[in-house]
Amino acid sequence: MPNSHYYGLILAGGRGTRFWPRSRKRHAKQLLNVFGERTLIQGTIDRLAPVIAPERLWVLTSRDLRDAIVSQLPEIPKGQIMAEPAQRNTAPAIGLAAQILSAQDPHAVMGVFPADHLVARPAAFRKVLRFAFRGAEADRLLVVGIQPRWPETGYGYIEFPRGVAAGSHGALAVRRFHEKPPLARARRYLASGNFYWNSGMFFWRPRVLLEALRRHLPRTATVLAALPRFGARKFAGELERIFPLCENISIDFAVMERADNVSGIAAADFGWSDVGSWNAVYELLPRDGCGNAVSPESICLDAHNNFVDARGKTVALVGVKDLIIVDTPDALLVADRAHAQQVGEVVKALERQRREELL
Amino acid sequence: MPNSHYYGLILAGGRGTRFWPRSRKRHAKQLLNVFGERTLIQGTIDRLAPVIAPERLWVLTSRDLRDAIVSQLPEIPKGQIMAEPAQRNTAPAIGLAAQILSAQDPHAVMGVFPADHLVARPAAFRKVLRFAFRGAEADRLLVVGIQPRWPETGYGYIEFPRGVAAGSHGALAVRRFHEKPPLARARRYLASGNFYWNSGMFFWRPRVLLEALRRHLPRTATVLAALPRFGARKFAGELERIFPLCENISIDFAVMERADNVSGIAAADFGWSDVGSWNAVYELLPRDGCGNAVSPESICLDAHNNFVDARGKTVALVGVKDLIIVDTPDALLVADRAHAQQVGEVVKALERQRREELL
Numbered sequence: 001m002p003n004s005h006y007y008g009l010i011l012a013g014g015r016g017t018r019f020w021p022r023s024r025k026r027h028a029k030q031l032l033n034v035f036g037e038r039t040l041i042q043g044t045i046d047r048l049a050p051v052i053a054p055e056r057l058w059v060l061t062s063r064d065l066r067d068a069i070v071s072q073l074p075e076i077p078k079g080q081i082m083a084e085p086a087q088r089n090t091a092p093a094i095g096l097a098a099q100i101l102s103a104q105d106p107h108a109v110m111g112v113f114p115a116d117h118l119v120a121r122p123a124a125f126r127k128v129l130r131f132a133f134r135g136a137e138a139d140r141l142l143v144v145g146i147q148p149r150w151p152e153t154g155y156g157y158i159e160f161p162r163g164v165a166a167g168s169h170g171a172l173a174v175r176r177f178h179e180k181p182p183l184a185r186a187r188r189y190l191a192s193g194n195f196y197w198n199s200g201m202f203f204w205r206p207r208v209l210l211e212a213l214r215r216h217l218p219r220t221a222t223v224l225a226a227l228p229r230f231g232a233r234k235f236a237g238e239l240e241r242i243f244p245l246c247e248n249i250s251i252d253f254a255v256m257e258r259a260d261n262v263s264g265i266a267a268a269d270f271g272w273s274d275v276g277s278w279n280a281v282y283e284l285l286p287r288d289g290c291g292n293a294v295s296p297e298s299i300c301l302d303a304h305n306n307f308v309d310a311r312g313k314t315v316a317l318v319g320v321k322d323l324i325i326v327d328t329p330d331a332l333l334v335a336d337r338a339h340a341q342q343v344g345e346v347v348k349a350l351e352r353q354r355r356e357e358l359l
Numbered sequence: 360m361p362n363s364h365y366y367g368l369i370l371a372g373g374r375g376t377r378f379w380p381r382s383r384k385r386h387a388k389q390l391l392n393v394f395g396e397r398t399l400i401q402g403t404i405d406r407l408a409p410v411i412a413p414e415r416l417w418v419l420t421s422r423d424l425r426d427a428i429v430s431q432l433p434e435i436p437k438g439q440i441m442a443e444p445a446q447r448n449t450a451p452a453i454g455l456a457a458q459i460l461s462a463q464d465p466h467a468v469m470g471v472f473p474a475d476h477l478v479a480r481p482a483a484f485r486k487v488l489r490f491a492f493r494g495a496e497a498d499r500l501l502v503v504g505i506q507p508r509w510p511e512t513g514y515g516y517i518e519f520p521r522g523v524a525a526g527s528h529g530a531l532a533v534r535r536f537h538e539k540p541p542l543a544r545a546r547r548y549l550a551s552g553n554f555y556w557n558s559g560m561f562f563w564r565p566r567v568l569l570e571a572l573r574r575h576l577p578r579t580a581t582v583l584a585a586l587p588r589f590g591a592r593k594f595a596g597e598l599e600r601i602f603p604l605c606e607n608i609s610i611d612f613a614v615m616e617r618a619d620n621v622s623g624i625a626a627a628d629f630g631w632s633d634v635g636s637w638n639a640v641y642e643l644l645p646r647d648g649c650g651n652a653v654s655p656e657s658i659c660l661d662a663h664n665n666f667v668d669a670r671g672k673t674v675a676l677v678g679v680k681d682l683i684i685v686d687t688p689d690a691l692l693v694a695d696r697a698h699a700q701q702v703g704e705v706v707k708a709l710e711r712q713r714r715e716e717l718l
Contacts, residue, residue: 021673301698301701301704301705301708310691313691314714315690315691316691318704319695319698319701323679325691332691333674333677334676334679334684335677335679336677336678336679339660339678342661343675345677346677349658350658
């Protein structure tokens with residue numbers, strides 16, 4: 001049974017340019033179904049549902065994406081899917097939700113969830129989720145760390161005290177947050193045993209977060225406190241007018257790395273991935289005997305370790321390896337898997353050329 | 360001015376499976392426009408036109424392709440674009456045309472031209488063409504050899520006597536025909552100076568060819584001699600009935616390698632290619648500074664020596680090299696350039712799977 005004081009905030013403002021050509025301005029990564037029927041944001045809602053009822057979920061996104069999200073998530077009350085009037089990174093967005101929730105429910109505890117991640121083992125995830133909510137009830141600012149499985153250079157790390165045991169589920173002190181490391185350092189983190197992947201999932205009481213904002217990000221806290229009550233006639237107009245005055249900063253920089261009541265959960269991995277590129281999708285999909293992640297209609301001759309996403313089209317691969325191939329009606333991407341991070345640069349090139357129809 | 364006794368036979372029965380997915384059962388290689396506006400067969404007609412008027416051109420093709428050829432070649436009288444009732448390789452097809460032409464014009468001289476080759480320098484080609492027709496007027500069976508530019512393993516070779524000079528244009532004795540050689544042998548051919556590429560272009564008086572058929576392929580000669588006059592009411596029905604009785608054999612095996620009145624022209628290269636694969640197309644196209652043969656709308660990041668044919672679609676290449684990428688509405692090919700010959704095997708795989716819609 002969902003706890004009636006547990007709320008979820010889904011952060012869905014990102015664009016995911018590394019998923020071009022399937023991701024577009026009005027159809028970002030979180031709206032893609034790269035792993036099956038449901039899209040990444042639908043999967044996020046699905047795995048939360050047993051703990052957080054959809055009517056207590058909130059979504060913050062951009063104007064470009066709101067309509068698509070409303071249509072993908074009919075379970076969530078429309079008014080709770082909000083477009084930020086301006087892109088101000090995660091701290092103001094989270095602060096806004098905390099402001100609304102603290103006014104609506106003095107007993108509220110909220111979890112913050114990126115919209116575009118993947119969890120392969122949702123039951124294990126929900127176990128962590130329940131511990132995290134409970135940890136946050138003790139007025140902590142709580143982050144979920146995930147025991148690393150490889151020396152990933154694309155994730156930030158949380159440093160716990162030495163000797164931490166994965167899966168203990170208690171709220172632990174956090175020594176420090178670390179940026180995405182170069183490979184050699186990531187290897188040391190992995191070997192040390194007390195460095196965990198930063199999942200980007202946070203838990204707190206809205207009033208505790210607002211206190212932290214008042215202390216560490218006072219301008220944003222002041223701006224948000226000046227808003228009329230959510231649901232009031234003037235709310236939308238005022239939000240539009242004053243939200244852009246908030247600082248443009250992430251919650252990590254603004255609060256987590258500065259506050260002294262930060263704790264973390266050292267979770268055993270629940271099949272989590274931030275699905276950072278098409279290559280991450282490849283790594284997560286089932287593959288044939290030659291290592292190809294392709295539809296069964298594909299023809300592979302001397303082809304190895306390729307990823308193909310080409311809906312409704314037969315693809316033949318001949319003598320190629322380690323390719324990412326993504327086909328859409330107006331654009332086709334062919335990239336080397338090792339260059340998957342560079343796909344975002346294609347979008348930058350299209351922007352420079354003002355090719356709006358492909359963005 | 361075209362000579363009114365010069366006739367051309369365009370052999371257009373091939374399927375060109377190595378050009379899948381653009382080549383299909385009803386849309387073979389010769390019907391593709393891989394180098395610009397005009398298709399390969401249209402280019403063949405275009406470069407012949409100043410020497411052979413279109414009304415004296417004949418086309419032999421398959422039933423699957425005839426309609427498309429009729430619509431691509433409105434200059435040629437419809438009746439002269441004939442579908443062979445059965446696939447019997449080149450000897451019966453050429454014999455059929457010779458049979459018809461010898462009855463229509465006792466002074467006829469015919470040239471035989473594959474429909475799907477490329478000639479980059481048509482004026483130089485026509486110079487050779489005129490010499491070849493003149494050589495054939497002296498009752499020879501004449502083949503055009505082309506001075507090789509590299510040790511190609513995909514072409515047959517003609518061995519001339521030692522000391523032959525390219526571009527002499529006289530009709531020379533042919534010592535022997537040689538099959539497609541392995542690379543080491545092709546290198547020796549190239550070094551020897553008297554081995555020329557077999558262009559598959561032949562010239563003769565129809566009656567001289569028919570004599571050679573009577574001697575070297577008597578069954579086919581007898582079958583063809585039994586046909587009613589072309590244009591007679593019964594012609595089509597009889598052709599349908601008896602053509603399948605012809606031997607299934609190439610003109611090279613049936614006649615050229617056996618007859619004693621075979622001569623050749625040792626032509627300097629006129630930019631000829633048999634366009635044997637997508638890689639040959641790549642080699643023949645202009646390329647950008649990174650060696651990519653792509654449309655100007657493409658985005659190339661760290662991409663080198665790739666070929667892209669994707670009409671009406673923007674293609675982004677990231678970190679890839681030596682790829683052949685051919686996109687069509689229902690099928691996409693991504694192949695390594697070194698595996699271009701293997702593309703025909705994709706078609707074989709589709710045939711085994713009975714995927715008619717893609718053949």
